[in-house]
Amino acid sequence: MGTKTAVLxxxxxxxxxxxxxxxxxxEIEVTAAAASSQVGRSLADAYPGLPSLAQLSFxxxxxxxxxxxxxxxxxxxxxxxxxxxxxxxxxxxxxxGGDFRLDDAVQYKDWFGEPHAxxxxxxxxxxxxxxxxxxxxxxxxxxANPGCYSTAALLALLPLVAAGMIEPERIHxxxxxxxxxxxxxxxxxxxxxxxxxxxxxxxxxxxxxxxEIEQELARAAGREARVSFVPHLxxxxxxxxxxxxxxxxxxxxxxxxxxxxxxxYRDEPFVRVLxxxxxxTKRLSGTNYAEVxxxxxxxxxxxxxxxxxxxxxxxxxxxxxxxxxxMLGLPETTGLGDRPLVP
Numbered sequence: 001m002g003t004k005t006a007v008l009x010x011x012x013x014x015x016x017x018x019x020x021x022x023x024x025x026x027e028i029e030v031t032a033a034a035a036s037s038q039v040g041r042s043l044a045d046a047y048p049g050l051p052s053l054a055q056l057s058f059x060x061x062x063x064x065x066x067x068x069x070x071x072x073x074x075x076x077x078x079x080x081x082x083x084x085x086x087x088x089x090x091x092x093x094x095x096x097g098g099d100f101r102l103d104d105a106v107q108y109k110d111w112f113g114e115p116h117a118x119x120x121x122x123x124x125x126x127x128x129x130x131x132x133x134x135x136x137x138x139x140x141x142x143x144a145n146p147g148c149y150s151t152a153a154l155l156a157l158l159p160l161v162a163a164g165m166i167e168p169e170r171i172h173x174x175x176x177x178x179x180x181x182x183x184x185x186x187x188x189x190x191x192x193x194x195x196x197x198x199x200x201x202x203x204x205x206x207x208x209x210x211x212e213i214e215q216e217l218a219r220a221a222g223r224e225a226r227v228s229f230v231p232h233l234x235x236x237x238x239x240x241x242x243x244x245x246x247x248x249x250x251x252x253x254x255x256x257x258x259x260x261x262x263x264x265y266r267d268e269p270f271v272r273v274l275x276x277x278x279x280x281t282k283r284l285s286g287t288n289y290a291e292v293x294x295x296x297x298x299x300x301x302x303x304x305x306x307x308x309x310x311x312x313x314x315x316x317x318x319x320x321x322x323x324x325x326x327m328l329g330l331p332e333t334t335g336l337g338d339r340p341l342v343p
Contacts, residue, residue, distance in 0.1 A: 002026070003027055003070045004070050005030055006032035007019060007030060007073045008034045008061050008065075008073065008076050010043075013312060014317050017317035023052050027334055028328075032069060034064035042057050046058070061080075072094070073317075073320055074096060077097070078097055080099075086121065088124075088141055088142060092140075093141070093142050095125070096316055096317070101144045101147070102122060104122065111210070126142065127146065128143040128323040131155070138327065138329075143324075148240055148309065151309055151319065152241065152315065154213060154216050156242060159261055159264035160260060161217050165248065165249055166248055166249065168220075168224070169226045172227065172244070173228070173229045175241065177311050180237055181240065195233055195235050196235050201233075203231060209229065213227055213229070214226065238286075242307045242308075244306070245302055247301060247302060248303045254295070256296075257295075261294050270314065272292070273292055278306060279293055281309075281310070283342065284308060284313065285313075285341040288318030288322060292307050293306045
């Protein structure tokens with residue numbers, strides 16, 4: 001028997017994606033699936049396409065946390081994890097929510113509008129952008145999975161910021177995500193009739209992913225980072241593209257930017273650096289892969305950096321499994337070799 005795991009929030013989109021990935025994982029076995037609104041319902045009814053999980057039924061979060069498991073994946077609503085995982089005792093945890101992504105309790109209150117229930121824990125959880133915190137993830141018992149928008153934007157920007165080639169205080173991010181990014185309970189504007197044949201911006205000021213993006217950019221730059229961020233909802237099931245605009249540091253050339261990105265990801269198993277092509281979401285559907293590209297606009301002195309992912313894959317469940325693999329001492333690619341769902 002392999003490593004045993006519980007998935008909390010297993011009836012949501014990200015939870016379902018976790019079950020899909022883990023059902024074929026050679027080393028991790030799902031032994032508990034929690035969904036408070038579905039307790040007692042068979043997984044065979046909810047997910048007939050996952051036959052090896054058919055013997056399970058949804059249980060409560062409480063019961064799942066009392067189960068004998070080695071690692072927990074938590075895909076619960078905001079504020080749930082901070083109450084559930086106050087102690088580092090018990091199994092390892094990968095949290096797909098936003099409760100532990102920030103290091104600073106003051107920043108948390110500023111962005112989330114209320115105090116954190118466990119402020120001392122902030123900063124002790126490892127921010128699970130695997131490519132930039134791999135060693136810390138491998139040693140961690142608690143990992144905070146990044147947000148989907150944050151993952152795409154940071155993969156595009158971090159190498160350039162770390163190299164001192166763009167101004168971290170002057171970055172604009174235009175990002176577009178499929179409807180599944182809002183979760184099953186997305187609310188008004190995310191229903192089929194509103195989203196279909198439509199393109200709309202939302203939360204154009206104050207989106208909570210800004211906080212973690214600025215935190216990680218500032219960490220790389222060694223000084224304050226400031227971004228503006230406009231997310232958009234696009235009428236597709238899954239996929240996310242971030243188009244980032246930054247001011248270049250004088251004296252750089254197009255080749256310099258391309259070289260930095262290529263060097264940063266040369267040995268990364270899940271990040272593809274594109275040269276003449278530009279990122280597209282469809283090539284990544286159903287996978288943990290990301291595509292990044294950079295262009296230098298010499299006329300304006302601006303850098304255009306692009307990052308594309310599947311918001312449920314590298315933006316959620318895929319990256320969570322990648323982190324869990326490292327935490328468990330497994331090759332980080334284990335169970336994540338899927339080819340894209342194309343066409």
